[in-house]
Amino acid sequence: MGSSQSTPEFVTILADKQVELGQTIILRCEANTEEFTAMWQKNNQSLACVQDKHKIRQIGTKCILEIVNAQEGDEGIYTLNLKNSVGSVSCSAKVTVELNEWRTVQWKQGPMISKLKSFKISNYKVRELRYLLYGPVGAGKSSIINTIKTIFEGRQFINCLAAAESSTSHTIYYQKYSVAQGELFPFAFNDIMGIEKEKCEGLLTDDIISALKGHVIEGYTFNSKYPLSEGNKYYRDNPTLNDTMHCLVNIIPADKLALIKDDFIERMKAVRAIASKMGIPQVVFLTRVDRACPMTKANLRDVYKSKKIRDKMRECSNALGVPTNCIFPVCNYHEETGMNEHIMLDALTQIVHWANDYMTKRANA
Ligand SMILES: Nc1nc2c(ncn2[C@@H]2O[C@H](COP(=O)(O)OP(=O)(O)OP(=O)(O)O)[C@@H](O)[C@H]2O)c(=O)[nH]1
Ligand SMILES: [Mg+2]
Structure with missing residues:
Protein backbone atom coordinates (compact mmCIF):
# COMPACT_ATOMS: atom_id res chain seq x y z
CA MET A 1 0.00 0.00 0.00
CA GLY A 2 1.41 3.39 -1.01
CA SER A 3 4.93 4.09 -2.16
CA SER A 4 7.93 4.55 0.05
CA GLN A 5 9.54 6.67 -2.69
CA SER A 6 10.22 10.33 -1.96
CA THR A 7 11.47 13.24 -4.05
CA PRO A 8 15.19 12.79 -4.81
CA GLU A 9 17.56 15.10 -2.99
CA PHE A 10 21.12 16.17 -3.69
CA VAL A 11 23.83 15.06 -1.32
CA THR A 12 26.40 17.07 -3.29
CA ILE A 13 25.59 19.65 -5.95
CA LEU A 14 27.26 20.71 -9.20
CA ALA A 15 30.17 23.10 -8.75
CA ASP A 16 31.06 25.98 -11.09
CA LYS A 17 33.95 25.13 -13.40
CA GLN A 18 36.57 27.29 -15.01
CA VAL A 19 38.75 25.42 -17.48
CA GLU A 20 41.26 26.28 -20.16
CA LEU A 21 40.59 25.82 -23.83
CA GLY A 22 40.93 22.15 -24.81
CA GLN A 23 40.61 20.75 -21.29
CA THR A 24 37.88 18.32 -20.19
CA ILE A 25 35.03 19.75 -18.16
CA ILE A 26 33.70 17.38 -15.53
CA LEU A 27 30.46 18.21 -13.77
CA ARG A 28 29.41 15.82 -11.05
CA CYS A 29 27.00 15.55 -8.17
CA GLU A 30 25.39 12.92 -5.99
CA ALA A 31 21.82 12.16 -5.01
CA ASN A 32 20.45 10.35 -1.96
CA THR A 33 18.88 7.63 -4.10
CA GLU A 34 19.38 5.76 -7.35
CA GLU A 35 15.74 5.98 -8.25
CA PHE A 36 15.45 8.91 -10.59
CA THR A 37 15.63 9.90 -14.23
CA ALA A 38 18.36 12.43 -14.91
CA MET A 39 18.05 15.17 -17.49
CA TRP A 40 20.86 17.60 -18.34
CA GLN A 41 20.19 21.07 -19.67
CA LYS A 42 22.41 23.82 -21.00
CA ASN A 43 21.13 27.38 -20.73
CA ASN A 44 17.61 26.11 -19.98
CA GLN A 45 17.46 23.95 -23.12
CA SER A 46 17.73 20.20 -23.17
CA LEU A 47 21.43 19.41 -23.70
CA ALA A 48 22.04 18.41 -27.32
CA CYS A 49 24.57 15.66 -26.84
CA VAL A 50 27.29 15.42 -29.46
CA GLN A 51 29.03 12.08 -29.95
CA ASP A 52 32.62 12.04 -28.64
CA LYS A 53 32.02 15.43 -27.02
CA HIS A 54 29.49 14.83 -24.25
CA LYS A 55 29.53 11.76 -22.01
CA ILE A 56 26.66 11.36 -19.57
CA ARG A 57 27.06 8.74 -16.88
CA GLN A 58 25.17 7.56 -13.85
CA ILE A 59 27.08 5.39 -11.39
CA GLY A 60 24.79 4.43 -8.55
CA THR A 61 23.72 7.65 -6.91
CA LYS A 62 26.31 9.72 -8.80
CA CYS A 63 25.63 11.73 -11.96
CA ILE A 64 28.49 12.86 -14.19
CA LEU A 65 28.66 14.96 -17.33
CA GLU A 66 31.98 15.07 -19.16
CA ILE A 67 32.60 17.56 -21.94
CA VAL A 68 35.85 16.93 -23.77
CA ASN A 69 37.99 19.48 -25.64
CA ALA A 70 36.40 22.56 -24.03
CA GLN A 71 35.65 25.36 -26.45
CA GLU A 72 34.09 28.79 -26.00
CA GLY A 73 30.76 27.41 -27.20
CA ASP A 74 30.72 25.05 -24.21
CA GLU A 75 30.34 27.93 -21.78
CA GLY A 76 26.99 28.32 -20.12
CA ILE A 77 24.81 27.33 -17.23
CA TYR A 78 24.45 23.57 -16.93
CA THR A 79 21.51 22.18 -14.98
CA LEU A 80 20.85 18.67 -13.82
CA ASN A 81 17.26 17.73 -13.15
CA LEU A 82 16.46 14.57 -11.18
CA LYS A 83 12.93 13.32 -11.40
CA ASN A 84 10.90 10.39 -10.11
CA SER A 85 7.20 9.67 -9.74
CA VAL A 86 6.96 11.81 -6.62
CA GLY A 87 8.79 14.96 -7.62
CA SER A 88 11.88 16.56 -9.05
CA VAL A 89 14.90 18.57 -7.96
CA SER A 90 17.57 20.44 -9.87
CA CYS A 91 20.89 22.16 -9.42
CA SER A 92 23.02 24.28 -11.76
CA ALA A 93 26.63 25.28 -12.33
CA LYS A 94 28.36 27.84 -14.49
CA VAL A 95 31.04 26.71 -16.90
CA THR A 96 33.63 29.23 -18.07
CA VAL A 97 36.30 28.49 -20.64
CA GLU A 98 39.45 30.62 -20.39
CA LEU A 99 40.94 31.77 -23.65
CA ASN A 100 44.55 31.36 -24.60
CA GLU A 101 46.35 34.67 -24.88
CA TRP A 102 45.01 36.04 -28.17
CA ARG A 103 47.77 38.62 -28.50
CA THR A 104 51.28 37.95 -27.33
CA VAL A 105 53.08 40.59 -25.39
CA GLN A 106 56.68 40.87 -24.42
CA TRP A 107 56.33 41.16 -20.66
CA LYS A 108 59.84 42.55 -20.14
N1 LIG B 1 40.07 53.06 -13.72
C1 LIG B 1 40.54 53.80 -14.70
N2 LIG B 1 40.27 55.12 -14.72
C2 LIG B 1 40.78 55.84 -15.74
C3 LIG B 1 41.55 55.28 -16.79
N3 LIG B 1 41.87 56.26 -17.67
C4 LIG B 1 41.32 57.40 -17.20
N4 LIG B 1 40.65 57.16 -16.04
C5 LIG B 1 39.89 58.11 -15.23
O1 LIG B 1 38.88 58.68 -16.07
C6 LIG B 1 38.70 60.06 -15.79
C7 LIG B 1 38.87 60.92 -17.05
O2 LIG B 1 40.21 60.81 -17.53
P1 LIG B 1 40.94 62.00 -18.34
O3 LIG B 1 42.31 61.52 -18.67
O4 LIG B 1 40.82 63.30 -17.67
O5 LIG B 1 40.05 62.04 -19.65
P2 LIG B 1 40.16 63.05 -20.88
O6 LIG B 1 39.87 62.23 -22.09
O7 LIG B 1 41.47 63.78 -20.87
O8 LIG B 1 38.95 64.05 -20.59
P3 LIG B 1 38.71 65.55 -21.16
O9 LIG B 1 40.02 66.28 -21.15
O10 LIG B 1 37.75 66.12 -20.20
O11 LIG B 1 38.12 65.41 -22.52
C8 LIG B 1 39.70 60.40 -14.69
O12 LIG B 1 39.03 60.31 -13.46
C9 LIG B 1 40.75 59.30 -14.79
O13 LIG B 1 41.40 59.02 -13.56
C10 LIG B 1 41.83 53.86 -16.72
O14 LIG B 1 42.49 53.27 -17.60
N5 LIG B 1 41.30 53.18 -15.67
MG1 LIG C 1 41.90 65.78 -20.87
Whole structure:
Protein backbone atom coordinates (compact mmCIF):
# COMPACT_ATOMS: atom_id res chain seq x y z
CA MET A 1 0.00 0.00 0.00
CA GLY A 2 1.41 3.39 -1.01
CA SER A 3 4.93 4.09 -2.16
CA SER A 4 7.93 4.55 0.05
CA GLN A 5 9.54 6.67 -2.69
CA SER A 6 10.22 10.33 -1.96
CA THR A 7 11.47 13.24 -4.05
CA PRO A 8 15.19 12.79 -4.81
CA GLU A 9 17.56 15.10 -2.99
CA PHE A 10 21.12 16.17 -3.69
CA VAL A 11 23.83 15.06 -1.32
CA THR A 12 26.40 17.07 -3.29
CA ILE A 13 25.59 19.65 -5.95
CA LEU A 14 27.26 20.71 -9.20
CA ALA A 15 30.17 23.10 -8.75
CA ASP A 16 31.06 25.98 -11.09
CA LYS A 17 33.95 25.13 -13.40
CA GLN A 18 36.57 27.29 -15.01
CA VAL A 19 38.75 25.42 -17.48
CA GLU A 20 41.26 26.28 -20.16
CA LEU A 21 40.59 25.82 -23.83
CA GLY A 22 40.93 22.15 -24.81
CA GLN A 23 40.61 20.75 -21.29
CA THR A 24 37.88 18.32 -20.19
CA ILE A 25 35.03 19.75 -18.16
CA ILE A 26 33.70 17.38 -15.53
CA LEU A 27 30.46 18.21 -13.77
CA ARG A 28 29.41 15.82 -11.05
CA CYS A 29 27.00 15.55 -8.17
CA GLU A 30 25.39 12.92 -5.99
CA ALA A 31 21.82 12.16 -5.01
CA ASN A 32 20.45 10.35 -1.96
CA THR A 33 18.88 7.63 -4.10
CA GLU A 34 19.38 5.76 -7.35
CA GLU A 35 15.74 5.98 -8.25
CA PHE A 36 15.45 8.91 -10.59
CA THR A 37 15.63 9.90 -14.23
CA ALA A 38 18.36 12.43 -14.91
CA MET A 39 18.05 15.17 -17.49
CA TRP A 40 20.86 17.60 -18.34
CA GLN A 41 20.19 21.07 -19.67
CA LYS A 42 22.41 23.82 -21.00
CA ASN A 43 21.13 27.38 -20.73
CA ASN A 44 17.61 26.11 -19.98
CA GLN A 45 17.46 23.95 -23.12
CA SER A 46 17.73 20.20 -23.17
CA LEU A 47 21.43 19.41 -23.70
CA ALA A 48 22.04 18.41 -27.32
CA CYS A 49 24.57 15.66 -26.84
CA VAL A 50 27.29 15.42 -29.46
CA GLN A 51 29.03 12.08 -29.95
CA ASP A 52 32.62 12.04 -28.64
CA LYS A 53 32.02 15.43 -27.02
CA HIS A 54 29.49 14.83 -24.25
CA LYS A 55 29.53 11.76 -22.01
CA ILE A 56 26.66 11.36 -19.57
CA ARG A 57 27.06 8.74 -16.88
CA GLN A 58 25.17 7.56 -13.85
CA ILE A 59 27.08 5.39 -11.39
CA GLY A 60 24.79 4.43 -8.55
CA THR A 61 23.72 7.65 -6.91
CA LYS A 62 26.31 9.72 -8.80
CA CYS A 63 25.63 11.73 -11.96
CA ILE A 64 28.49 12.86 -14.19
CA LEU A 65 28.66 14.96 -17.33
CA GLU A 66 31.98 15.07 -19.16
CA ILE A 67 32.60 17.56 -21.94
CA VAL A 68 35.85 16.93 -23.77
CA ASN A 69 37.99 19.48 -25.64
CA ALA A 70 36.40 22.56 -24.03
CA GLN A 71 35.65 25.36 -26.45
CA GLU A 72 34.09 28.79 -26.00
CA GLY A 73 30.76 27.41 -27.20
CA ASP A 74 30.72 25.05 -24.21
CA GLU A 75 30.34 27.93 -21.78
CA GLY A 76 26.99 28.32 -20.12
CA ILE A 77 24.81 27.33 -17.23
CA TYR A 78 24.45 23.57 -16.93
CA THR A 79 21.51 22.18 -14.98
CA LEU A 80 20.85 18.67 -13.82
CA ASN A 81 17.26 17.73 -13.15
CA LEU A 82 16.46 14.57 -11.18
CA LYS A 83 12.93 13.32 -11.40
CA ASN A 84 10.90 10.39 -10.11
CA SER A 85 7.20 9.67 -9.74
CA VAL A 86 6.96 11.81 -6.62
CA GLY A 87 8.79 14.96 -7.62
CA SER A 88 11.88 16.56 -9.05
CA VAL A 89 14.90 18.57 -7.96
CA SER A 90 17.57 20.44 -9.87
CA CYS A 91 20.89 22.16 -9.42
CA SER A 92 23.02 24.28 -11.76
CA ALA A 93 26.63 25.28 -12.33
CA LYS A 94 28.36 27.84 -14.49
CA VAL A 95 31.04 26.71 -16.90
CA THR A 96 33.63 29.23 -18.07
CA VAL A 97 36.30 28.49 -20.64
CA GLU A 98 39.45 30.62 -20.39
CA LEU A 99 40.94 31.77 -23.65
CA ASN A 100 44.55 31.36 -24.60
CA GLU A 101 46.35 34.67 -24.88
CA TRP A 102 45.01 36.04 -28.17
CA ARG A 103 47.77 38.62 -28.50
CA THR A 104 51.28 37.95 -27.33
CA VAL A 105 53.08 40.59 -25.39
CA GLN A 106 56.68 40.87 -24.42
CA TRP A 107 56.33 41.16 -20.66
CA LYS A 108 59.84 42.55 -20.14
CA GLN A 109 59.64 46.23 -19.45
CA GLY A 110 63.36 47.16 -19.59
CA PRO A 111 64.02 45.98 -23.17
CA MET A 112 60.76 47.57 -24.35
CA ILE A 113 61.74 50.96 -22.92
CA SER A 114 65.29 50.76 -24.31
CA LYS A 115 63.99 49.84 -27.74
CA LEU A 116 61.62 52.80 -27.75
CA LYS A 117 64.28 55.17 -26.45
CA SER A 118 66.74 54.17 -29.13
CA PHE A 119 64.17 54.19 -31.93
CA LYS A 120 65.60 56.22 -34.79
CA ILE A 121 63.20 58.35 -36.77
CA SER A 122 64.03 57.79 -40.41
CA ASN A 123 64.17 61.53 -41.21
CA TYR A 124 66.82 63.41 -39.22
CA LYS A 125 64.87 66.69 -39.61
CA VAL A 126 61.97 65.28 -37.60
CA ARG A 127 62.62 65.43 -33.87
CA GLU A 128 59.55 63.61 -32.61
CA LEU A 129 56.80 61.47 -34.06
CA ARG A 130 53.57 63.31 -33.33
CA TYR A 131 50.39 61.69 -32.07
CA LEU A 132 47.01 63.34 -31.82
CA LEU A 133 44.81 61.92 -29.09
CA TYR A 134 41.16 62.34 -29.89
CA GLY A 135 38.01 60.99 -28.25
CA PRO A 136 35.04 61.70 -26.03
CA VAL A 137 35.18 63.66 -22.78
CA GLY A 138 36.64 61.63 -19.96
CA ALA A 139 37.91 58.88 -22.27
CA GLY A 140 41.34 59.05 -20.67
CA LYS A 141 43.31 61.19 -23.13
CA SER A 142 45.11 63.24 -20.47
CA SER A 143 45.59 60.12 -18.38
CA ILE A 144 47.36 58.40 -21.28
CA ILE A 145 49.89 61.21 -21.42
CA ASN A 146 50.33 61.07 -17.66
CA THR A 147 50.84 57.32 -17.81
CA ILE A 148 53.37 57.52 -20.64
CA LYS A 149 55.33 60.29 -18.98
CA THR A 150 55.27 58.41 -15.70
CA ILE A 151 56.62 55.25 -17.37
CA PHE A 152 59.42 56.99 -19.25
CA GLU A 153 60.36 59.75 -16.88
CA GLY A 154 60.34 57.47 -13.88
CA ARG A 155 58.14 59.52 -11.60
CA GLN A 156 54.44 59.98 -11.31
CA PHE A 157 53.39 62.71 -13.70
CA ILE A 158 50.22 64.67 -13.13
CA ASN A 159 50.80 67.92 -15.03
CA CYS A 160 48.42 66.92 -17.75
CA LEU A 161 45.39 67.32 -15.60
CA ALA A 162 43.16 64.29 -15.67
CA ALA A 163 39.58 65.19 -14.92
CA ALA A 164 37.25 63.91 -12.30
CA GLU A 165 34.28 62.25 -13.98
CA SER A 166 32.25 64.94 -15.78
CA SER A 167 30.39 65.52 -19.01
CA THR A 168 32.26 68.62 -20.12
CA SER A 169 35.78 68.58 -21.40
CA HIS A 170 38.49 69.26 -18.88
CA THR A 171 41.24 69.78 -21.43
CA ILE A 172 40.68 72.99 -23.33
CA TYR A 173 44.14 74.15 -24.39
CA TYR A 174 46.01 72.62 -27.25
CA GLN A 175 49.31 71.41 -25.85
CA LYS A 176 52.19 69.25 -26.87
CA TYR A 177 53.68 66.81 -24.38
CA SER A 178 57.16 65.59 -25.16
CA VAL A 179 58.73 62.74 -23.25
CA ALA A 180 62.29 63.07 -22.02
CA GLN A 181 64.70 61.34 -19.72
CA GLY A 182 67.97 63.12 -20.29
CA GLU A 183 67.33 63.10 -24.01
CA LEU A 184 64.02 63.20 -25.84
CA PHE A 185 62.13 60.03 -26.56
CA PRO A 186 61.10 60.02 -30.21
CA PHE A 187 57.43 60.73 -29.65
CA ALA A 188 55.18 63.55 -28.52
CA PHE A 189 51.48 63.75 -27.84
CA ASN A 190 48.85 66.40 -28.22
CA ASP A 191 45.94 66.21 -25.88
CA ILE A 192 42.91 67.95 -27.24
CA MET A 193 39.55 68.93 -25.86
CA GLY A 194 37.11 66.02 -25.83
CA ILE A 195 33.91 65.72 -27.75
CA GLU A 196 31.14 66.54 -25.36
CA LYS A 197 28.07 64.48 -24.89
CA GLU A 198 25.52 67.19 -24.37
CA LYS A 199 24.41 68.76 -27.65
CA CYS A 200 27.41 67.17 -29.29
CA GLU A 201 29.35 70.35 -28.67
CA GLY A 202 33.04 70.39 -28.03
CA LEU A 203 35.84 70.24 -30.43
CA LEU A 204 34.86 70.98 -33.99
CA THR A 205 35.75 68.47 -36.62
CA ASP A 206 37.43 71.24 -38.65
CA ASP A 207 39.77 71.95 -35.73
CA ILE A 208 40.78 68.32 -35.47
CA ILE A 209 41.59 68.31 -39.17
CA SER A 210 43.62 71.52 -38.73
CA ALA A 211 45.45 69.87 -35.85
CA LEU A 212 46.21 66.79 -37.95
CA LYS A 213 47.63 69.01 -40.67
CA GLY A 214 49.76 70.92 -38.16
CA HIS A 215 47.96 74.28 -38.48
CA VAL A 216 47.09 74.62 -34.77
CA ILE A 217 49.72 76.36 -32.64
CA GLU A 218 50.13 75.18 -29.04
CA GLY A 219 48.37 77.36 -26.52
CA TYR A 220 45.24 77.75 -28.63
CA THR A 221 42.00 77.51 -26.66
CA PHE A 222 39.41 75.60 -28.60
CA ASN A 223 36.08 77.21 -29.23
CA SER A 224 33.17 74.86 -29.72
CA LYS A 225 31.30 77.40 -31.88
CA TYR A 226 33.96 78.55 -34.32
CA PRO A 227 36.83 76.68 -35.87
CA LEU A 228 40.35 78.09 -35.91
CA SER A 229 40.93 79.85 -39.21
CA GLU A 230 43.67 81.57 -41.19
CA GLY A 231 44.60 84.96 -39.81
CA ASN A 232 44.29 83.83 -36.19
CA LYS A 233 47.60 84.15 -34.32
CA TYR A 234 47.33 80.46 -33.39
CA TYR A 235 46.97 79.40 -37.03
CA ARG A 236 50.19 78.10 -38.55
CA ASP A 237 50.17 78.81 -42.26
CA ASN A 238 52.94 76.55 -43.42
CA PRO A 239 53.31 73.54 -41.16
CA THR A 240 56.43 71.42 -41.60
CA LEU A 241 56.82 67.70 -41.01
CA ASN A 242 57.64 68.56 -37.40
CA ASP A 243 54.22 70.16 -36.94
CA THR A 244 51.95 67.67 -38.66
CA MET A 245 50.55 64.69 -36.84
CA HIS A 246 51.94 61.32 -37.84
CA CYS A 247 49.28 59.16 -36.24
CA LEU A 248 45.71 59.66 -35.06
CA VAL A 249 44.99 57.88 -31.81
CA ASN A 250 41.27 57.51 -31.14
CA ILE A 251 40.65 57.11 -27.45
CA ILE A 252 37.62 55.05 -26.51
CA PRO A 253 36.70 54.10 -22.94
CA ALA A 254 36.03 50.35 -22.91
CA ASP A 255 33.51 50.64 -20.09
CA LYS A 256 31.45 53.29 -21.89
CA LEU A 257 31.56 51.93 -25.41
CA ALA A 258 27.84 51.21 -25.53
CA LEU A 259 27.02 54.71 -24.28
CA ILE A 260 29.14 56.61 -26.76
CA LYS A 261 28.37 54.52 -29.77
CA ASP A 262 25.37 56.34 -31.14
CA ASP A 263 26.36 59.85 -30.15
CA PHE A 264 29.89 60.07 -31.38
CA ILE A 265 30.78 57.35 -33.76
CA GLU A 266 29.58 59.25 -36.82
CA ARG A 267 31.78 62.20 -35.92
CA MET A 268 34.72 60.00 -35.25
CA LYS A 269 34.17 58.26 -38.54
CA ALA A 270 34.16 61.59 -40.36
CA VAL A 271 37.52 62.47 -38.84
CA ARG A 272 38.83 59.03 -39.67
CA ALA A 273 37.74 59.38 -43.27
CA ILE A 274 39.71 62.61 -43.62
CA ALA A 275 42.74 61.17 -41.87
CA SER A 276 42.53 58.18 -44.21
CA LYS A 277 42.50 60.50 -47.22
CA MET A 278 45.66 62.09 -45.85
CA GLY A 279 47.16 58.62 -45.39
CA ILE A 280 47.63 59.13 -41.63
CA PRO A 281 47.71 55.85 -39.70
CA GLN A 282 44.93 55.50 -37.19
CA VAL A 283 44.69 53.38 -34.12
CA VAL A 284 42.38 53.04 -31.16
CA PHE A 285 43.48 52.98 -27.55
CA LEU A 286 40.74 51.26 -25.62
CA THR A 287 41.10 52.77 -22.14
CA ARG A 288 39.67 51.90 -18.74
CA VAL A 289 39.89 48.17 -19.43
CA ASP A 290 40.06 47.61 -15.67
CA ARG A 291 36.58 49.05 -15.37
CA ALA A 292 35.24 46.99 -18.24
CA CYS A 293 36.54 43.61 -17.07
CA PRO A 294 36.95 42.42 -13.47
CA MET A 295 39.39 39.69 -14.54
CA THR A 296 41.63 42.32 -16.11
CA LYS A 297 41.32 44.55 -13.08
CA ALA A 298 42.47 41.68 -10.87
CA ASN A 299 45.49 41.02 -13.08
CA LEU A 300 46.31 43.31 -15.98
CA ARG A 301 48.40 40.59 -17.56
CA ASP A 302 45.16 38.75 -18.27
CA VAL A 303 43.96 41.51 -20.58
CA TYR A 304 44.76 39.45 -23.68
CA LYS A 305 42.93 36.44 -22.29
CA SER A 306 39.76 38.35 -21.53
CA LYS A 307 36.74 37.57 -23.65
CA LYS A 308 35.10 40.77 -22.45
CA ILE A 309 37.98 42.87 -23.75
CA ARG A 310 38.23 40.91 -26.97
CA ASP A 311 34.48 41.44 -27.52
CA LYS A 312 34.85 45.16 -26.75
CA MET A 313 37.61 45.33 -29.33
CA ARG A 314 35.39 43.62 -31.91
CA GLU A 315 32.53 45.96 -31.06
CA CYS A 316 34.81 48.93 -31.42
CA SER A 317 36.22 47.60 -34.68
CA ASN A 318 32.73 47.16 -36.13
CA ALA A 319 31.56 50.58 -34.97
CA LEU A 320 34.58 52.55 -36.15
CA GLY A 321 35.79 50.40 -39.01
CA VAL A 322 39.28 50.03 -37.50
CA PRO A 323 40.81 46.54 -37.81
CA THR A 324 41.31 44.83 -34.45
CA ASN A 325 45.10 44.69 -34.90
CA CYS A 326 45.02 48.50 -34.70
CA ILE A 327 43.08 48.47 -31.42
CA PHE A 328 45.10 48.42 -28.20
CA PRO A 329 43.52 47.85 -24.83
CA VAL A 330 45.34 50.03 -22.31
CA CYS A 331 45.01 50.85 -18.66
CA ASN A 332 46.05 54.23 -17.36
CA TYR A 333 47.73 54.90 -14.12
CA HIS A 334 44.95 55.18 -11.60
CA GLU A 335 44.75 54.96 -7.85
CA GLU A 336 42.80 51.71 -8.16
CA THR A 337 45.12 50.02 -10.62
CA GLY A 338 48.58 51.28 -9.76
CA MET A 339 51.15 51.19 -12.50
CA ASN A 340 50.75 49.04 -15.54
CA GLU A 341 53.47 49.59 -18.06
CA HIS A 342 53.44 46.54 -20.26
CA ILE A 343 50.30 46.90 -22.28
CA MET A 344 50.98 50.61 -22.83
CA LEU A 345 54.57 49.88 -23.88
CA ASP A 346 53.33 47.18 -26.23
CA ALA A 347 50.94 49.64 -27.88
CA LEU A 348 53.66 52.30 -28.22
CA THR A 349 56.12 49.82 -29.69
CA GLN A 350 53.66 49.13 -32.50
CA ILE A 351 52.62 52.67 -33.23
CA VAL A 352 56.08 54.25 -33.46
CA HIS A 353 56.71 52.14 -36.56
CA TRP A 354 53.41 53.10 -38.18
CA ALA A 355 53.92 56.81 -37.50
CA ASN A 356 57.48 56.62 -38.79
CA ASP A 357 56.33 54.89 -42.00
CA TYR A 358 53.79 57.65 -42.62
CA MET A 359 56.34 60.40 -41.92
CA THR A 360 58.81 58.76 -44.32
CA LYS A 361 56.15 58.56 -47.03
CA ARG A 362 55.33 62.26 -46.55
CA ALA A 363 59.00 63.24 -46.59
CA ASN A 364 59.52 61.42 -49.88
CA ALA A 365 56.32 62.68 -51.51
N1 LIG B 1 40.07 53.06 -13.72
C1 LIG B 1 40.54 53.80 -14.70
N2 LIG B 1 40.27 55.12 -14.72
C2 LIG B 1 40.78 55.84 -15.74
C3 LIG B 1 41.55 55.28 -16.79
N3 LIG B 1 41.87 56.26 -17.67
C4 LIG B 1 41.32 57.40 -17.20
N4 LIG B 1 40.65 57.16 -16.04
C5 LIG B 1 39.89 58.11 -15.23
O1 LIG B 1 38.88 58.68 -16.07
C6 LIG B 1 38.70 60.06 -15.79
C7 LIG B 1 38.87 60.92 -17.05
O2 LIG B 1 40.21 60.81 -17.53
P1 LIG B 1 40.94 62.00 -18.34
O3 LIG B 1 42.31 61.52 -18.67
O4 LIG B 1 40.82 63.30 -17.67
O5 LIG B 1 40.05 62.04 -19.65
P2 LIG B 1 40.16 63.05 -20.88
O6 LIG B 1 39.87 62.23 -22.09
O7 LIG B 1 41.47 63.78 -20.87
O8 LIG B 1 38.95 64.05 -20.59
P3 LIG B 1 38.71 65.55 -21.16
O9 LIG B 1 40.02 66.28 -21.15
O10 LIG B 1 37.75 66.12 -20.20
O11 LIG B 1 38.12 65.41 -22.52
C8 LIG B 1 39.70 60.40 -14.69
O12 LIG B 1 39.03 60.31 -13.46
C9 LIG B 1 40.75 59.30 -14.79
O13 LIG B 1 41.40 59.02 -13.56
C10 LIG B 1 41.83 53.86 -16.72
O14 LIG B 1 42.49 53.27 -17.60
N5 LIG B 1 41.30 53.18 -15.67
MG1 LIG C 1 41.90 65.78 -20.87
